[in-house]
Structures are given as structure tokens and as C-alpha cells.
Amino acid sequence: MRGNMLELKHISFQAEDTGKEIEILRDINLVIKDRFVAVTGPNGSGKSTLAKIVAGILTPTEGQILLDGVDITDKSITERANLGVGFAFQQPVRFKGITVKDMLSIAAGKDADMAEICSMLSEVGLCARDYVNREINASLSGGELKRIEIAMIMARKTKLSIFDEPEAGIDLWSFQNLIRVFEKMYEETKGTILIISHQERILNIADQIVLLADGCVKKVGTREELMPELLGVGQPCRTLADKL
Amino acid sequence: MDAIQQNLLEQVAGLHEIPAGAYNIRANGQMAGRNTTANIDIVSKEDKSGIDIRIKPGTRSESVHIPVVLSESGLKESVYNDFFVGEDCDVTIIAGCGIHNGGSAASEHSGIHRFFVEQNAKVRYVEKHYGSGDGNGERIMNPTTEIHLAKGASLEMETVQIKGIDSTKRVTAATVEEGASLVIHEKIMTHGKQYAQTDFTVNMTGPGSSVNLVSRSVAKEHSRQLFKSRIIGDSSCQGHSECDAIIMDEASVSAIPELTANHIDANLIHEAAIGKIAGEQLIKLMTLGLTEKEAEEQIVNGFLK
Ligand SMILES: Nc1ncnc2c1ncn2[C@@H]1O[C@H](COP(=O)(O)OP(=O)(O)OP(=O)(O)O)[C@@H](O)[C@H]1O
Numbered sequence: 001m002r003g004n005m006l007e008l009k010h011i012s013f014q015a016e017d018t019g020k021e022i023e024i025l026r027d028i029n030l031v032i033k034d035r036f037v038a039v040t041g042p043n044g045s046g047k048s049t050l051a052k053i054v055a056g057i058l059t060p061t062e063g064q065i066l067l068d069g070v071d072i073t074d075k076s077i078t079e080r081a082n083l084g085v086g087f088a089f090q091q092p093v094r095f096k097g098i099t100v101k102d103m104l105s106i107a108a109g110k111d112a113d114m115a116e117i118c119s120m121l122s123e124v125g126l127c128a129r130d131y132v133n134r135e136i137n138a139s140l141s142g143g144e145l146k147r148i149e150i151a152m153i154m155a156r157k158t159k160l161s162i163f164d165e166p167e168a169g170i171d172l173w174s175f176q177n178l179i180r181v182f183e184k185m186y187e188e189t190k191g192t193i194l195i196i197s198h199q200e201r202i203l204n205i206a207d208q209i210v211l212l213a214d215g216c217v218k219k220v221g222t223r224e225e226l227m228p229e230l231l232g233v234g235q236p237c238r239t240l241a242d243k244l
Numbered sequence: 245m246d247a248i249q250q251n252l253l254e255q256v257a258g259l260h261e262i263p264a265g266a267y268n269i270r271a272n273g274q275m276a277g278r279n280t281t282a283n284i285d286i287v288s289k290e291d292k293s294g295i296d297i298r299i300k301p302g303t304r305s306e307s308v309h310i311p312v313v314l315s316e317s318g319l320k321e322s323v324y325n326d327f328f329v330g331e332d333c334d335v336t337i338i339a340g341c342g343i344h345n346g347g348s349a350a351s352e353h354s355g356i357h358r359f360f361v362e363q364n365a366k367v368r369y370v371e372k373h374y375g376s377g378d379g380n381g382e383r384i385m386n387p388t389t390e391i392h393l394a395k396g397a398s399l400e401m402e403t404v405q406i407k408g409i410d411s412t413k414r415v416t417a418a419t420v421e422e423g424a425s426l427v428i429h430e431k432i433m434t435h436g437k438q439y440a441q442t443d444f445t446v447n448m449t450g451p452g453s454s455v456n457l458v459s460r461s462v463a464k465e466h467s468r469q470l471f472k473s474r475i476i477g478d479s480s481c482q483g484h485s486e487c488d489a490i491i492m493d494e495a496s497v498s499a500i501p502e503l504t505a506n507h508i509d510a511n512l513i514h515e516a517a518i519g520k521i522a523g524e525q526l527i528k529l530m531t532l533g534l535t536e537k538e539a540e541e542q543i544v545n546g547f548l549k
């Protein structure tokens with residue numbers, strides 16, 4: 001029996017937008033303990049906001065976050081990272097002068113040698129020879145950056161690894177490889193991999209699917225329970241129905 | 245040469261021992277060593293302090309080291325060094341100045357370097373400035389560089405000042421003739437109450453000439469920096485200058501670019517960006533387990549690498 005990896009209790013998040021308070025997340029309650037958990041929902045439903053709250057980048061207006069039973073609500077980004085939270089951004093950050101090797105070394109927590117870099121990059125379909133000394137700057141393509149972002153989280157071997165739309169911008173190197181990456185990560189960490197995604201093929205490997213809409217949890221369940229509905233076979237949720 | 249001077253020498257010229265090839269080492273205002281080769285001659289000036297370095301046409305893959313170290317507090321000097329680089333040469337010149345000031349009087353070195361680079365010659369010029377010592381005497385360095393590039397010549401200059409110089413005014417002036425090209429990479433970091441001023445003036449006089457000035461700097465604490473660049477295009481030419489600065493704490497940075505095109509085909513561009521470290525960069529590194537301070541160091545080190 002696996003313990004609860006992540007528990008969100010009454011998480012709300014408000015932000016100020018042109019002078020007025022807007023509610024981005026409303027009373028989110030979730031228990032996450034499976035191997036692969038997918039979070040899906042329309043653009044703007046609050047998925048990235050939720051991930052940033054878990055990583056400590058945003059502070060919830062209300063509520064409590066538990067990681068492996070420990071209350072981390074007041075912990076900093078660094079503390080959470082060191083407690084085992086990994087987070088691959090939807091939009092990777094660019095740096096001037098910092099190389100792929102530097103970043104992977106920081107992620108791995110040690111000065112990684114060529115053989116290690118090679119093994120990390122080959123997992124995401126990149127040849128180390130072409131990339132080790134490249135700067136993580138505007139010269140890298142969107143898809144290359146995205147792959148390096150994934151390699152960084154793999155290098156960290158965290159117990160809770162969050163990927164925000166990892167498939168975005170990734171070509172025919174394909175889902176199959178991405179899925180293999182997640183499976184390999186699970187084998188190494190035996191933790192939880194939380195994937196924010198719009199893609200059916202990713203949702204299809206999830207043990208649990210969370211559907212967000214308008215800042216609320218609309219549905220939580222196994223893929224058998226949620227997939228038919230998400231694919232429009234069953235009753236679409238109200239938010240989706242509005243658009244159909 | 246004592247341990248302090250050895251250390252300065254290592255910092256500014258990467259020298260652990262006597263360099264290969266031609267060299268002239270100046271320590272506390274005196275000549276501390278010199279070597280010439282069949283192709284490279286070094287002669288002391290008669291009218292003022294300094295040397296003439298004459299490199300024979302066609303000299304290839306040779307280097308000249310001319311480091312200067314000051315370890316006597318309160319020493320002030322101006323040194324005039326002229327480089328005459330013959331046609332078709334391909335050489336590396338490594339200069340640099342280290343000041344150790346353990347006393348209370350200001351130490352000051354002004355190096356005036358002139359380069360006369362003849363047709364089709366290629367020069368790589370590296371210059372490092374470094375200061376150490378815990379005395380409260382200031383360490384002041386005012387390098388002046390004058391560059392003349394004849395037809396088809398090229399010079400690539402790397403200038404670095406990362407630590408320990410309290411006040412610096414660096415003036416660089418160049419004329420670039422037909423088909424010649426000048427590239428300058430400058431890296432500066434200031435902290436405490438330091439002041440650094442950079443002043444570039446480049447005149448592109450011939451068709452097909454080009455210049456690329458790239459300055460990266462970090463200003464910490466209460467330090468101040470001023471970056472001035474003037475590029476003048478009198479012919480069909482390509483000119484580009486870029487000033488990219490990270491500002492931290494209570495520091496201040498100004499960038500004053502000036503571009504003048506006197507020819508319809510003069511193509512001149514200036515880019516300047518001054519700003520604090522991007523918040524998302526700090527956040528990214530913190531999600532990898534670094535503290536804010538460690539993240540800051542990584543970003544600054546990478547930026548100045
Ligand atoms: N600081 C902010 N100020 C105002 N509105 C914000 C702020 N941050 C997020 N929002 C809004 O909150 C909503 C949720 O944003 P979020 O990025 O979490 O969506 P998402 O579900 O990840 O969307 P996508 O699928 O497009 O990535 C959006 O409507 C967004 O515009």
C-alpha cells in the first residue's frame with residue numbers, strides 16, 4: 001500500500017489583475033499517491049498555477065500542502081526541491097552563459113562527467129556531443145529546451161516529479177519515448193510522476209486523472225472512469241459542453 | 245620575484261613559470277625579465293618608460309607576454325608600450341596588470357598601448373586586470389588602447405576585470421581600414437564602492453571594414469559603471485556594439501551609445517540591456533535545489549564566463 005505522496009487541502013489562489021482580485025484556484029482538495037497522475041483541463045483552468053503552488057513558486061491564499069505526510073505549506077522553493085519536489089516548467093527558462101553541462105550538473109547535484117551527461121541527454125533523444133557545451137540561451141530551439149528541461153528533472157531523481165505539458169513542442173522523437181522516460185523514472189524513484197497534459201496518449205498511461213476546470217477540480221478518477229468522458233463519448237463536463 | 249608578485253603574475257597572465265617566446269615582465273616599475281626571439285624584438289624607450297615591440301612581417305604562431313605587477317603601496321606609473329605588427333603576421337599578445345596594495349596609499353598604473361597592425365596581419369590581444377591586498381589604499385588602473393588596423397588586418401581583444409580594481413577608466417580608440425575587422429569582448433565586475441568607466445571610439449574608414457564590441461558586466465553593492473561607445477562609419481561597413489549589464493543591490497550602470505553613419509552603406513547597430521537578474525532564472529535554479537544566493541552566483545558566473 002503506497003502512502004499519500006501529495007495532499008492538497010482547501011487550496012485557493014487569488015491574484016490581482018488590473019486592480020481587482022480574481023480567483024484562479026478555488027478550494028482544491030486532492031490526494032495523490034499513484035505512480036502516474038495526469039492533470040488535464042482547458043487552457044486557463046489553473047493547471048500550471050497548481051503546479052507552481054506545489055513547487056513553492058506561488059503561495060496559496062488559503063489551504064495546506066502535505067508532501068509525504070509533512071506540511072510544506074511554509075517551506076521555500078529550495079527547501080521543497082531538497083525534500084524531493086522536481087518541476088519541469090511549461091516554458092523553460094533561458095540563461096546567458098550557463099551551459100547544458102552546467103545545468104545538468106546543478107540538477108544532478110554534482111559535477112557530471114561526459115559519460116553521465118551523455119546518458120542523461122540520450123534519454124531525451126539528444127546527442128551529448130552536440131549539446132554539452134551549448135548555452136541554455138535563445139539559440140536552442142523550443143523543442144530542444146523542452147527536452148533538456150525533462151533531462152534535468154530525470155537527473156534529480158525526485159520522489160515527486162511534476163511535468164507541465166512535457167509533450168508540447170516535442171516532435172516525432174515521440175510520445176513513445178517520452179512515456180519510456182516516465183517509466184524509467186518511476187523504476188528509479190518509485191515515487192509519483194505528475195504530468196500536466198492535454199494529450200490522450202499521455203492520459204492513457206495515467207493511474208489517476210484529475211480534471212480541472214475554472215480553477216476547480218471537476219472530476220478525479222481512474223483512466224477507465226475518466227477517459228470516455230474526456231474523449232466526448234460520455235457526458236461532457238459543463239465547461240467543455242459550452243464549447244461544443 | 246616574491247610570492248605576492250608570482251600570484252599577481254598568475255592571475256593576469258596565467259603564468260606559473262617563465263613563458264615561452266618573447267616576454268617583458270615589469271615589476272614595481274623595473275624590468276624583471278625580458279626575452280626576444282628571432283622574429284620579435286623588444287626595446288626600451290629612451291624618452292619615457294615603456295617598450296617598443298617589433299614583430300617581423302610573416303611571423304606566425306608566436307606570442308608575446310608583457311605583464312605588469314605592482315606590489316609596492318603608493319606606486320604611480322605611466323607606461324607607454326607600442327606594438328608594431330608586420331604584414332601577414334598571426335600572433336597572440338598577452339598583457340595584463342596586477343596590483344597588490346597592502347598599504348594605505350593609492351597605487352596606480354596607467355598603461356598606454358598602441359597597436360600598429362599592418363596589412364593582413366592577425367592579432368589576438370588578451371588583457372586582464374586584477375587587484376588584491378587588504379590595505380585601504382586604492383588600486384587604480386587606467387588603460388588606454390589605440391589600435392590602427394591597415395587593409396585586411398584583424399584584431400581580437402579580450403579584456404577582463406573581475407576583481408579588486410577600485411577605479412578604472414578604460415579608453416579604447418581604433419581606426420579600421422578597408423576590409424579590416426576589430427572584435428572586442430569586455431567583461432567587468434565591480435563591487436563595494438568601485439567605479440569602472442569604459443570608453444570606446446571606433447572609426448571605420450575603409451569599405452568592407454567591421455567592428456563588433458561586446459561588453460558584459462555585473463555591478464554589485466554600491467559600485468558604479470559607465471559604458472560609452474562611439475562608432476563612426478565613413479564607408480560601407482558593419483558596426484555592432486552591445487552592452488549587457490546585470491545590476492544588483494544599490495549599484496548603478498549607465499550606457500551611452502553613439503552611432504554616426506557618414507555613408508549610405510554604413511550599417512550600424514547598438515544594443516543595450518541593463519537589468520536585474522531575471523526572477524524566473526532564480527526560481528528555476530531554486531527548484532533545482534540551490535538557495536537564492538547560490539542561484540545568483542551561478543547566474544553571474546555564467547554571464548561573465
Ligand atoms: N498573476 C496572475 N494574474 C492574473 N491572472 C493570472 C495570473 N496567473 C494566472 N492567471 C490566470 O489564471 C488562469 C490559470 O492560468 P494557468 O497558467 O494556471 O492555466 P493552465 O491551466 O496552465 O493553462 P494552459 O493549458 O494554457 O497552460 C488563467 O486564466 C490565467 O490568465
Ligand SMILES: [Mg+2]
Pocket residue numbers: 047048049090164
Ligand atoms: Mg499551463
